[in-house]
Amino acid sequence: MSRSNPRVLSTLERAGGFASAQEVYRLMQREGESIGLTTVYRSLQSLVSDKIVDVLRRDDGEAIYRMCGGAHHHHLVCKGCGDTVEIEGGAIEKWAKTIASEHGFKDVGHTAEIFGLCPKC
Amino acid sequence: MSRSNPRVLSTLERAGGFASAQEVYRLMQREGESIGLTTVYRSLQSLVSDKIVDVLRRDDGEAIYRMCGGAHHHHLVCKGCGDTVEIEGGAIEKWAKTIASEHGFKDVGHTAEIFGLCPKC
DNA sequence: TCACAAATGAAAATGGTTTTCATTTCCATG
DNA sequence: CATGGAAATGAAAACCATTTTCATTTGTGA
Ligand SMILES: [Mn+2]
Ligand SMILES: [Mn+2]
Ligand SMILES: [Zn+2]
Ligand SMILES: [Zn+2]
Numbered sequence: 001m002s003r004s005n006p007r008v009l010s011t012l013e014r015a016g017g018f019a020s021a022q023e024v025y026r027l028m029q030r031e032g033e034s035i036g037l038t039t040v041y042r043s044l045q046s047l048v049s050d051k052i053v054d055v056l057r058r059d060d061g062e063a064i065y066r067m068c069g070g071a072h073h074h075h076l077v078c079k080g081c082g083d084t085v086e087i088e089g090g091a092i093e094k095w096a097k098t099i100a101s102e103h104g105f106k107d108v109g110h111t112a113e114i115f116g117l118c119p120k121c
Numbered sequence: 122m123s124r125s126n127p128r129v130l131s132t133l134e135r136a137g138g139f140a141s142a143q144e145v146y147r148l149m150q151r152e153g154e155s156i157g158l159t160t161v162y163r164s165l166q167s168l169v170s171d172k173i174v175d176v177l178r179r180d181d182g183e184a185i186y187r188m189c190g191g192a193h194h195h196h197l198v199c200k201g202c203g204d205t206v207e208i209e210g211g212a213i214e215k216w217a218k219t220i221a222s223e224h225g226f227k228d229v230g231h232t233a234e235i236f237g238l239c240p241k242c
Numbered sequence: 243t244c245a246c247a248a249a250t251g252a253a254a255a256t257g258g259t260t261t262t263c264a265t266t267t268c269c270a271t272g
Numbered sequence: 273c274a275t276g277g278a279a280a281t282g283a284a285a286a287c288c289a290t291t292t293t294c295a296t297t298t299g300t301g302a
Pocket of ligand 3: 082083
């Protein structure tokens with residue numbers, strides 16, 4: 001495994017909301033930084049496995065990344081501008097555990113995202 | 122747009138849980154059915170837009186499909202065997218609406234899936 | 243039968259992601 | 273400082289799901 005290139009994380013931070021590997025790469029190029037697409041992918045993967053960034057999927061399947069706090073949480077994302085709010089999932093955690101145990105499932109995880117139009121959009 | 126080829130839906134049903142387009146295609150071939158991969162993709166897309174099947178994404182980004190009832194619902198999926206239980210999301214619906222309105226978001230939707238190991242696995 | 247629309251699928255194109263591999267950069271050690 | 277192996281880098285190729293193209297076949301109503 002390789003370590004994350006710090007400029008990739010810095011660029012992702014600066015990007016604001018979620019950004020794909022390709023977008024991070026284009027952004028760095030536009031800013032005159034010299035880096036290879038491969039390194040961007042590798043860095044993002046490393047950041048994900050270190051739980052420093054979250055990854056999820058656009059409807060078209062492209063992976064998008066975002067700098068995140070360490071604790072488990074969910075997202076409220078604007079379909080218009082991409083603005084993202086990190087939210088607590090207290091109710092969800094309980095719901096997932098309850099449903100799972102009702103059906104005898106073990107080793108349970110879950111995903112949950114909310115999307116809509118923010119006040120500005 | 123094209124209409125769905127009935128043999129595709131039939132195969133997806135028979136497949137049990139979620140299956141990707143490629144898997145449905147291979148399954149049909151193995152059973153000696155003559156069909157093109159293109160038609161499988163087109164049929165699944167059509168079934169999705171008619172809300173006859175649900176689509177979601179594997180971790181690797183591949184789209185997977187499943188025959189589903191019409192009403193809005195969520196899934197409890199076994200990571201081991203792929204067995205799927207359709208579940209009500211009453212608590213989730215409320216949660217999503219509340220969080221969204223707290224932040225002034227309109228036109229709100231959400232996704233939520235639970236995964237774990239079923240009793241058999 | 244005829245004309246036209248819809249369906250089909252082989253082949254090529256697309257595009258994100260991963261792999262390969264040769265080269266460069268680090269870094270610990272003597 | 274020299275130097276040798278490890279880690280990082282990136283260009284190019286490979287991968288692979290999905291979409292597009294387009295020529296052909298099939299279905300259907302007049
Ligand atoms: Mn987050
Ligand atoms: Mn379902
Ligand atoms: Zn917005
Ligand atoms: Zn199972």
